Amino acid sequence: YQRLRLILGDQLNAGHSWYQNVDCDTLYIIAELHQETDYVRHHVQKICAFFSAMEHFANGLRQLDFDVVHLTLDDTVRFNDLPDLLRHYCEQYQIQEFQYQLPDEYRLRRQLADFSRSLAIRYRAVSTEHFFIDDAQLSQHFESGKRHQMEAFYRKMRRRFNVLMQGDEPEGGLWNYDKDNRNKLKPDDLKTVPEPCMFANDVSDILTRLTRHQVQTLGEAQDRLLWPVNSQQSLELLEHFCRFCLPNFGTFQDAMTDKLDPFGEDKQWSLFHSRLSFSLNSKMLSPQEVIDRVVQCYQLNQAQISLSQVEGFVRQILGWREFIRGIYWANMPQYASLNTLQASRTLPDWFWTGKTQMRCLHHAISQSLLFAYAHHIQRLMITGNFCLIAGIDPNQVDAWYLGIYVDAIEWVELPNTRGMSQFADGGIVGSKAYAASGNYVNKMSDYCGDCHYEVREIDTDNACPLNALYWHFMSSNIDKFSANPRTRMVYANWQKKTAEQQTSILEKADQLLRRIDEV
């Protein structure tokens, strides 16, 4: 072979120009690696999903007559790391040119750039041909350390890629239907939640391999993996979403419930969310094809699917996903160590078990351990909010998020966690800290009614811990937030409390923080 082309586990884009023609001078390599299973403790389903999808991708290429080396942990255990493995294959086949697609993660981009420079042969890094904004164009939109507004970026993207536009104006006259997208699920609405589309991919070999190699994981293992592992299954999931979830996606986007039993007859648990993030982040689906299909379904079926549902979904992919990526690349590597609020507490142990009496946290964490998934508001306003108002060290928060979710890859996990949810970036991603008391949880979910704690109380023995922690957080950071128009009202309410009330609330918060492992 003359050329060696590396395919990383999140580069499973079958539409890439690499695969337009079969070329017998090119060898492709895709490998399970200890450096990838071990850089953080991952959910076992996440590793199974990636490894299985990689194997399917390699087999798919072989069927098209590409020459592919697919290596398992058994084959790669003798190599120290990825460069070591690549050097071996370059030598074995006397390769004259090494090629790779630009990794989306800083860690790997650095590693492969260093490796390439050390080679005595030619090398080339090419685009993954996945995102709307290519790497070369990112710096036109994002500047290091600067606060960017997602809404302004999103409007530019809608215009540039002509999505839901009528000429130069947004379809329907508005850019954003967020105000229609904040409904709680009432008992009658629960009956309309569709059964999720789940697969049953046999990953027993992978599980045995993980045990044989003593890979440390977290979460529930499943012999039959529910996550899609090839583009065909990913497209099925997309079709299921368009048919059953899209008509209500926006309306209940922020809603949360623990009244639907994942082990019940209908197994409902993922509400109206698409669960496409793994397919997108592994690049089995392209964001363009997802948006095209969703917009097409809306155009063909406006009687059932309203504009606010589709716009809400398009905003997540064309807006948030691309925006988050831009923030990551403009600010790495320093972004990974920002800690503006100087948070330093240890993550409570119950984050790894779900064993807390706060029903909202119990549900979000147990579901994450069970399925390697939680939807955006569970991540932002339940687990994220708790860590924010309890002042947990963002390094520990990042490690938890990076490990537990099937879709967690640093480029998208880090700005969402450290930035949006923990405000550790001082407001680069979002203009305010997403801090909330029990009141928000009660508004958006049905958790509080059956909770051990009382959501309307602040400083009594049985008060919802989120309330005192919220006021403690806001009052400790008054210097940082009081000038922000979005939090001015909060401080006005704090000032309305008597000095005794304030003292009692802050004492309650101190008590809670001292025994945070037991709440």
Ligand code: FAD
């Ligand atoms: P849906 O609700 O159906 O949304 C559709 C798609 O929009 C998603 O698949 C995703 O690709 C995209 N999207 C939506 N919101 C965001 C966002 N804020 N950033 C980027 N893309 C978005 N997403 C990840 O893909 N990987 C992560 O590691 C990750 N970590 C997160 C950590 C925190 C603390 C928070 C608050 C959010 C995080 N997100 C992450 C964003 C979001 O929560 C997930 O993309 C979403 O929950 C995935 O589920 P879904 O596919 O059902 O999404």
